[in-house]
Amino acid sequence: MKRKIFLGVLTVFLAGFAFASLFSQHGDYYKKYESLKYGFIPYYSTIDKKCSEKDRQTAQRVVELAGEIMTDVSGSVHTQAGELAVYSVKKADVRRVEAKINLITADFTFGNGYVWVEYTKRDFDENEKLLEEKECLAYWKLKKQDGVWNVIKIKEVAR
Numbered sequence: 001m002k003r004k005i006f007l008g009v010l011t012v013f014l015a016g017f018a019f020a021s022l023f024s025q026h027g028d029y030y031k032k033y034e035s036l037k038y039g040f041i042p043y044y045s046t047i048d049k050k051c052s053e054k055d056r057q058t059a060q061r062v063v064e065l066a067g068e069i070m071t072d073v074s075g076s077v078h079t080q081a082g083e084l085a086v087y088s089v090k091k092a093d094v095r096r097v098e099a100k101i102n103l104i105t106a107d108f109t110f111g112n113g114y115v116w117v118e119y120t121k122r123d124f125d126e127n128e129k130l131l132e133e134k135e136c137l138a139y140w141k142l143k144k145q146d147g148v149w150n151v152i153k154i155k156e157v158a159r
Helices: 002-022 028-032 034-039 046-050 053-071 084-087
Strands: 096-109 113-126 130-147 148-158
Touching: 028 034, 028 046, 034 046, 034 130, 034 148, 046 096, 046 113, 053 084, 053 096, 053 113, 053 130, 053 148, 084 148
Parallel strands: none
Antiparallel strands: 096 113, 113 130, 130 148
């Protein structure tokens, strides 16, 4: 008897949730990148989360570090790069990099977090010839280790 009641309540709850989700509004970024959402399962639903000011400040430090790593043509890797090291310049003929990173949203809770960004990166040679241009949507998963937020996983899709 208890099981039937529990299943009935669960069914009503799930039906209500499904009905409500039909009418939920998605934000601008959700709509803008909806064609890419399957590349970000199960994270994509978080792209519209409202970001607190504290989370935005924390995320901005991570974004600034990523910008430093992307534009450093010295060949060295920043000591706190973590998984952001994938953005370091690896081609010897690259002499200058332009990078623009736009923070979309972020959330940091109990030592875990994530950051959504969209970025463009352009690599130039010594003659200012464009070697490569990349435009991506990226999801960075973070973990707090020794008081520092480190990127531990990157998912991205080129636009």
